[in-house]
Amino acid sequence: MHNSSKAALQDPTWVRYGLMTLALLVIGLFLCLPLASIFFQAFAKGWQAYAEQISTPDAVSAICLTLLVSAISLPLSVVFGVSAAWAIARFDFPGKGLLTTLIDLPFSVSPVTAGLLFVLLFGAHGWFGEWLQAHDIKIIFAVPGIVFATLFITCPFVARELIPLMQEMGSEEEEAALSMGAGPWTMFWRVTLPNIKWGLLYGVVLCNARAMGEFGAVSVVSGHIAGLTNTLPLHVEATYNEYNAVGAFAAASLLTVLAVVTLVVKSYLEWQQQLNRPHN
Amino acid sequence: MSIILKNISKRFGNFSALDNINLEIPEGELVALLGPSGCGKTTLLRIIAGLERPDSGHVLLKGEDKTYHDIRDRGIGFVFQHYALFRHMTVFENIAFGMRVKPRKLRPTETQIRDKVHALLALVQLDWLYDRYPDQLSGGQRQRIALARALAVEPSVLLLDEPFGALDASVRKDLRQWLRHLHHNLNVTSIFVTHDQEEAMEVASQVVVFNHGHLEQQGTPSDIYDHPANAFVSRFIGDTNIIALESHHTDWLRSSGLDIPPQPDCLHVRPHDIDLSKATSDGAATAILKDWQHLGALIRVELAKPLPDGAEEIVYAEMPNDRFKQLALAIGDKVDLTIRQAHWFHEEIGRAPH
Ligand SMILES: Nc1ncnc2c1ncn2[C@@H]1O[C@H](COP(=O)(O)OP(=O)(O)OP(=O)(O)O)[C@@H](O)[C@H]1O
Ligand SMILES: [Mg+2]
Numbered sequence: 001m002h003n004s005s006k007a008a009l010q011d012p013t014w015v016r017y018g019l020m021t022l023a024l025l026v027i028g029l030f031l032c033l034p035l036a037s038i039f040f041q042a043f044a045k046g047w048q049a050y051a052e053q054i055s056t057p058d059a060v061s062a063i064c065l066t067l068l069v070s071a072i073s074l075p076l077s078v079v080f081g082v083s084a085a086w087a088i089a090r091f092d093f094p095g096k097g098l099l100t101t102l103i104d105l106p107f108s109v110s111p112v113t114a115g116l117l118f119v120l121l122f123g124a125h126g127w128f129g130e131w132l133q134a135h136d137i138k139i140i141f142a143v144p145g146i147v148f149a150t151l152f153i154t155c156p157f158v159a160r161e162l163i164p165l166m167q168e169m170g171s172e173e174e175e176a177a178l179s180m181g182a183g184p185w186t187m188f189w190r191v192t193l194p195n196i197k198w199g200l201l202y203g204v205v206l207c208n209a210r211a212m213g214e215f216g217a218v219s220v221v222s223g224h225i226a227g228l229t230n231t232l233p234l235h236v237e238a239t240y241n242e243y244n245a246v247g248a249f250a251a252a253s254l255l256t257v258l259a260v261v262t263l264v265v266k267s268y269l270e271w272q273q274q275l276n277r278p279h280n
Numbered sequence: 281m282s283i284i285l286k287n288i289s290k291r292f293g294n295f296s297a298l299d300n301i302n303l304e305i306p307e308g309e310l311v312a313l314l315g316p317s318g319c320g321k322t323t324l325l326r327i328i329a330g331l332e333r334p335d336s337g338h339v340l341l342k343g344e345d346k347t348y349h350d351i352r353d354r355g356i357g358f359v360f361q362h363y364a365l366f367r368h369m370t371v372f373e374n375i376a377f378g379m380r381v382k383p384r385k386l387r388p389t390e391t392q393i394r395d396k397v398h399a400l401l402a403l404v405q406l407d408w409l410y411d412r413y414p415d416q417l418s419g420g421q422r423q424r425i426a427l428a429r430a431l432a433v434e435p436s437v438l439l440l441d442e443p444f445g446a447l448d449a450s451v452r453k454d455l456r457q458w459l460r461h462l463h464h465n466l467n468v469t470s471i472f473v474t475h476d477q478e479e480a481m482e483v484a485s486q487v488v489v490f491n492h493g494h495l496e497q498q499g500t501p502s503d504i505y506d507h508p509a510n511a512f513v514s515r516f517i518g519d520t521n522i523i524a525l526e527s528h529h530t531d532w533l534r535s536s537g538l539d540i541p542p543q544p545d546c547l548h549v550r551p552h553d554i555d556l557s558k559a560t561s562d563g564a565a566t567a568i569l570k571d572w573q574h575l576g577a578l579i580r581v582e583l584a585k586p587l588p589d590g591a592e593e594i595v596y597a598e599m600p601n602d603r604f605k606q607l608a609l610a611i612g613d614k615v616d617l618t619i620r621q622a623h624w625f626h627e628e629i630g631r632a633p634h
Contacts, residue, residue, distance in 0.1 A: 172364035175331050178351050179358040180378035180433050190381070194368040276368075 038256050041249035053239075053250040061227045062235035062251065065143070069218075069231060070211040073150045077207050078200070081158025088159075089166035103159050106152055114152050115220025118145055141223030146231065149217035154207045161203035165196055198276055202269040209262040213255060281342045281355065281436035281469050282307045283328060288337035290323055290493075297323045299493045301337070305471065305486070310463045312480035313473045315490030316516070321473040322361070324490075325439050328471070329358050341437065357435030361442045361473075363426040365414035371425050372397055372410040378433035400428040403462070420451045431466070440472035444479065456483050477517050481505065489513050511625040514548045521549040521595050525624075532585060535564035536619045549622045551580065554597035556607060559614040567595065569613045572604070579604040583615065 043050055053059060087093070088100055106114065120126050122139040132139060139145045173195065177187040193200075215233040222229040230238060232251055240248035283305040290298040297320045305311050313321045326332040328339060330351035338347045346354055366374050375397045379388050388396065401407040404424040414422060423443060430438060443459065444452040460483050463470055474480050480487045481501040489496045489504065489512075497509040508514035515522065523533070524546050533540060533547070540547070559566045567585040578598045585593045595617070609615065 172360050172362060173366055175351075176358065176360060176364040176366070176429075177377065177381075179329060179331075179356060180381065180429070181352050182377075182381040183352070186381050190377070191366055194366075 035256060038249050038252050041245055042253040044249075045246050049246050050250050050253075053244075053247040054254065056247070058226045058230065058238075059235060059247070059251060062230045062232045063254070065146070065230065066212050066232040068143070069146050069150050070208055072147050073154055073211050074204065074208055076151055077155045077211075078158050078204060080155050081160075081162055081203060081207075082200070084159040085162035085166050088163050089169075090171055100163070103156050103163075106154075106156050111149075111153055111214065111216030112220055115149050115217035118148050118152070118217075118221050122148075140221055141225065141229060143229065145221035146218050146229065149221045150211050150214055153214050153217050154211045157207035157210065158200065158203035161199045161206075162196055165199040166192075169195055198269055198273040202266065202273065205262055205265050205269065209258065212258055282340075283437060283469065283471070284338075284340040284343075285324075285328070286338040286340065288324070288327060288334045288339070290320070290327065290332070290334050297493050298327070298334070301493075301495050303488060303495060303498065305469060307469055308467050309469060309486050310460070310484050311469075311471045311486045311488060312484035313471060313488050313490060314477060314480040314516070315475065315496075317475055319490045320493040321475075321490055322441055325358075325441055325471065325473055328437075329356050329439055330354050331358070355436040357430030357433060357438045357468075359423075359426045359430050359438070359440040359443055361445055363414070363422045365422055365426055365429070367414050370411050370413055371401070371406075371417070374414070374425060375400055375429045375432050377429065396432065400432055403431070404428045419447050420455060423447065423455065427462075436468060438468050438470040440470065442473050442475070444474070444476075452479070459483055481517070489516060491516075508548075508623060511546060511548065514623055514625070519551050519596070519598075521551060521554075523547045523549065523593060523595075532564045532587075532617075533619065536617045537565075538619050538622055540624065545626055547622050547624045549595070549619055551596045551598035552578075553620045553622065554583075554595065555618040555620065556581065556583075556597060556599070556609070556615040557618070558607060558609065559616045562614070563616055565617045566614050567617055569609055569611055569615055570594075571611060572609075577601060581609075583617070585617070 042053075054063075084099070084103060088096060119140055122128055122132060122145065124133065124140070126140075137144075139148065173191050174187050177191045178184075182190065212231075213233060214231075215237075218231055219234060219237075222231065222234055224230060224234060224238060226235075226238060232255055236248050236251045236255070239251060283303070285301055285303040288298055288301040288303075289296070301324065313324065315321055323332060327334050330339075330346070330349060334347065338345050340346065341354060351358075366377065369377070376393050379393050379396065382388070397410070398407060401410055404427060406421055406424055406428075409417065409421060409425070414425070417425065427440070427443070440459075444455050447455065456479060459472070472483070481504075484501065486498065487501050487504050488498045491512050497504055497513045499507075504513060505517055508517060511522075514520055525540070538547075556569075565585075567583040569581060570584050571582040573580045573582075575598070577600065579601055581597045581599070581604070583595045583597060585595055587593060597617075607615075
């Protein structure tokens with residue numbers, strides 16, 4: 001009886017192996033092969049050339065800008081994410097449903113559109129363009145524009161991760177902390193944060209990967225000034241367009257390493273979250 | 281610390297969760313808030329604690345109006361229905377939390393904290409669990425740790441929301457007695473919420489009965505049992521026979537020894553207020569024994585009283601084992617009923633929801 005019901009669920013052997021081969025083939029062809037080829041191309045002319053290419057002034061400036069942009073936008077999206085999740089999970093207010101939906105907006109809008117939106121607002125002919133020019137503030141084709149665009153793209157990550165977590169957790173532990181005399185900050189640091197830390201870190205890791213890798217939105221607002229407003233992804237494109245394959249792939253290899261590190265950290269955090277889930 | 285609630289009302293949208301509650305709790309009492317599910321017990325407890333604001337009315341603690349004070353300045357220990365232990369802290373750290381978050385000047389030293397935590401753990405008889413995490417404890421252990429944690433800040437009022445709600449029957453029984461003794465020793469004004477009338481009667485020195493956001497009655501357990509204020513309380517506390525009174529069917533009640541005033545709509549008779557004797561002939565208060573059950577110390581007897589219009593009224597009586605043996609009754613026997621005492625009410629059972 002047991003056997004027969006199991007047998008019913010079992011597809012013929014050739015189907016199983018067929019599907020498995022297909023999946024492996026697709027992953028190999030479209031993921032592993034390109035990834036390997038990035039490194040292959042990057043090192044095509046040896047270590048020396050690789051090291052030279054990632055230490056050109058333009059490359060170094062792109063790396064620094066990328067690090068700077070993510071260093072600014074990460075804390076801001078964490079603050080935004082935690083506040084938004086807090087508001088949505090802990091309070092009832094009119095427009096809560098709308099806010100929850102709007103948080104997802106950056107996911108559904110094409111990044112190029114998001115970039116254009118900032119040009120429309122802050123560009124020379126944009127709404128605030130004249131005022132900004134009058135006060136000699138540069139946003140578009142400058143670092144602030146890149147930060148804005150990155151913030152727009154990355155702000156949902158932390159909030160999306162925390163909202164369900166905080167809703168599931170409920171507010172009883174926090175209320176218990178208050179009833180024992182803790183102030184709101186003490187409550188947050190000692191009770192809320194330890195409970196959401198793995199989810200928060202998970203959001204931060206995803207957010208960081210996106211902040212460093214964002215191309216579309218940043219491309220529109222950056223103006224592609226080599227050595228000034230090129231982030232790493234933009235630098236990859238620029239060098240590639242100059243037929244400098246080693247330079248392009250060397251820069252791309254850095255982004256790839258970032259991706260792999262992200263993946264590993266992400267798996268670790270997922271595992272930790274599983275361990276720390278409340279037991280029922 | 282005494283607690284006085286004045287005209288407390290609370291609405292959630294259109295739903296009235298508490299309607300004009302007035303309540304006085306003297307210092308040192310152990311009070312049960314009793315009522316069916318959804319009647320507003322938790323809401324009231326949260327309002328007293330300051331976790332919820334009333335729409336109108338005042339909360340006075342020790343005579344001071346604390347309606348708009350933070351939970352922090354109320355000197356209240358709150359034990360949550362689901363314990364709400366800090367899951368990422370050990371039992372020790374959970375209990376120490378209230379002392380560690382005190383302002384620097386008032387904060388006890390590490391040694392004092394350690395001594396206090398172990399004293400509290402000894403009080404709840406769980407000293408050997410100090411380095412466990414909450415998810416390594418049983419329900420009853422979590423309950424007692426939650427209580428120890430609330431006591432660590434030396435509250436002047438202890439609020440417990442269904443402290444034994446999630447526990448199985450035998451653990452509940454033990455903990456009830458334990459809570460009673462604890463209260464006796466600490467003598468801190470305590471309110472606990474329950475929907476189990478037996479628990480309320482057994483543990484509390486005062487019982488407050490709620491229904492649909494109304495306070496129906498407040499009194500000692502025996503007050504409430506012996507003199508229920510209305511039909512809802514009478515029905516909610518203990519078993520009772522409810523007999524709807526239509527004039528032509530009530531003659532037999534008079535014959536059973538009751539003196540009924542002309543007005544009431546319904547009559548409540550406790551099963552143990554009905555006595556039986558073997559009937560020799562058909563009298564006005566003669567019923568037929570339909571069945572009986574063994575309840576341990578008591579026997580419950582199911583009686584059918586034929587009414588003049590051919591219908592019958594089913595009435596339950598309870599008596600001690602040996603009394604039942606003495607009567608030597610069998611199913612189908614005719615018995616005469618004597619009703620020692622009854623309550624009558626004008627309104628029908630309880631209040632309608634609004
Ligand atoms: N935040 C809220 N929003 C809307 N309605 C609520 C809220 N909290 C409580 N209520 C409603 O108020 C009523 C009283 O709730 P409360 O939690 O006080 O009941 P309770 O007597 O504690 O019930 P139980 O014994 O089931 O715990 C319920 O009908 C509930 O649906
Ligand atoms: Mg409740």
